[in-house]
Amino acid sequence: MSLVRAETRRLFKRRFTSVILIGVVLIMSAVVAGTFFSNQKVTDTQIAAAKAEADQYYQDAVKMVAQEKQKCVADNPTNAAQCEWPDPSPSDYDYQWYMPETFELRAEYGNMITLLAVLLASAAFLIGASFVGSEWHSGGMMNLLLWRPKRLQVLSTKLAVVLSWFTGLSLLLGALWTGAFVLIANLRGSTEKMTSGVWQSFGLTGLRGIALVVVAGALGFALASLGRHTGMALGALVGIGALQIGVYIMASMTGAKYPEAWLLPVWGFAWMYKEYVVQDYNSCNSSSDSGCEPDTFLMTWQTAGIGMAIATVLVVGAAMYAMRRRDIA
Incomplete structure (x- = not known):
């Protein structure tokens, strides 16, 4: 338990953590204020x-x-x-x-949940990567292992601290986010048709958002630990982005079906919005009613979730294996 307390204190004592979290709060405040002043109650x-x-x-x-x-x-x-x-x-x-712009909670709050999830996921990736990357770069990891030589326990505790605190932070900020937009809807919009089913749907979307935050934090942490530097996680992110764009271009040039399915934002969209329809524009299904219709592939949140889980397990597993096998000095 002392290791957990020490890692928690180390996490929140870091200036980078404070800067990122303050930035998150400022962006959230700007979005809430902008939404409030750009909408009005319709009479x-x-x-x-x-x-x-x-x-x-x-x-x-x-x-x-x-x-x-x-x-x-x-x-x-x-x-x-x-x-x-x-x-x-x-x-x-x-x-x-x-009509003048008015905020309809039922129609628009789902997008706001996704916006918050993406914002917190970005913060989790950066803080997770910086937390362990700076320890490796400064030599703090080697010093820590002198009095706590259990490598996997140390690394897994650091990871658990990052993910548990971001889970709690996501719940707290999510509650404040919801309260703010309910207030906006009451003062500058409408809360009509907000049934228990709608709230349940928003709740499930929020849970998927928290899962996205956890995955982002775990990937950032694991990539930085593999490279023993924060820059490894950032470089890997840029490299993956360039790689998937290259794969998309090659797939399009070779006539492969559904090249858009290789893009990570598509997987994130399917995860948060439950599904995404990918179209093959090289195909054509003729009909008298709608003319030429392309073939489609429905990517569901289950498919996206399995892909995210596999990627997370592989990267975190590789980081744990490297921690156990590689020379620390």
């Missing part, structure tokens, strides 16, 4: 005005089309059939397009 008067504006645009469009048809017939008296085209429809002028 019945504004709804009536928007409906009147939409109807006016519709009536103007009807008159303009009628005039164009008359002009076309006058210019082509022997071929009036070509002057027949559809009249405007009221559905083409939805009154909501003329």
